[in-house]
Amino acid sequence: MRNVLIATLIAAAATILAPLSAEAKRYYGDTSLSSRSVTKHARSGGSASTSRSCLTSSARAILNKIEAKFGEVQIISTCRPGARIATSGRPSKHASGEAIDFRVPGKKKQVVQWLRNNHGGGGTMTYSDMDHIHVDVGYHFVALNRHSGK
Numbered sequence: 001m002r003n004v005l006i007a008t009l010i011a012a013a014a015t016i017l018a019p020l021s022a023e024a025k026r027y028y029g030d031t032s033l034s035s036r037s038v039t040k041h042a043r044s045g046g047s048a049s050t051s052r053s054c055l056t057s058s059a060r061a062i063l064n065k066i067e068a069k070f071g072e073v074q075i076i077s078t079c080r081p082g083a084r085i086a087t088s089g090r091p092s093k094h095a096s097g098e099a100i101d102f103r104v105p106g107k108k109k110q111v112v113q114w115l116r117n118n119h120g121g122g123g124t125m126t127y128s129d130m131d132h133i134h135v136d137v138g139y140h141f142v143a144l145n146r147h148s149g150k
Helices: 002-022 038-043 057-070 108-118
Strands: 074-077 099-103 123-127 133-136 141-146
Touching (some): 057 099, 057 108, 057 133, 108 123, 108 133, 108 141
Parallel strands (some): 123 141
Antiparallel strands (some): 074 099, 099 133, 123 133
């Protein structure tokens, strides 16, 4: 009986931790996370979020448009109070709830192309060393396969 309980607990832990370890890629977009992953930062008591409620209405609106067109996305990161852009030291759009990092498995190219053609009220960015899409509100820019600067 004890072995069955232990095996059940191990299986449950593996189920919970597997998605977390899948997220354990380095995030290079701002200095608030340094070399830690978004998920690890959030688990360790950091302030990274995947919540939609912290987003500004403009950021939620673009996220809603993306999901209306492509289906539900996997949010990697939304709000990170105090986040700064590593290359400039300026505040990140994540610090003010104006940016979303997300994945759309199997549809990344289509989503990026759609954003290039339809998202004039903010930025679209991808990194050559990461597999998610960054979208934000503000001035319009497109930066594809940009090196992370790290």
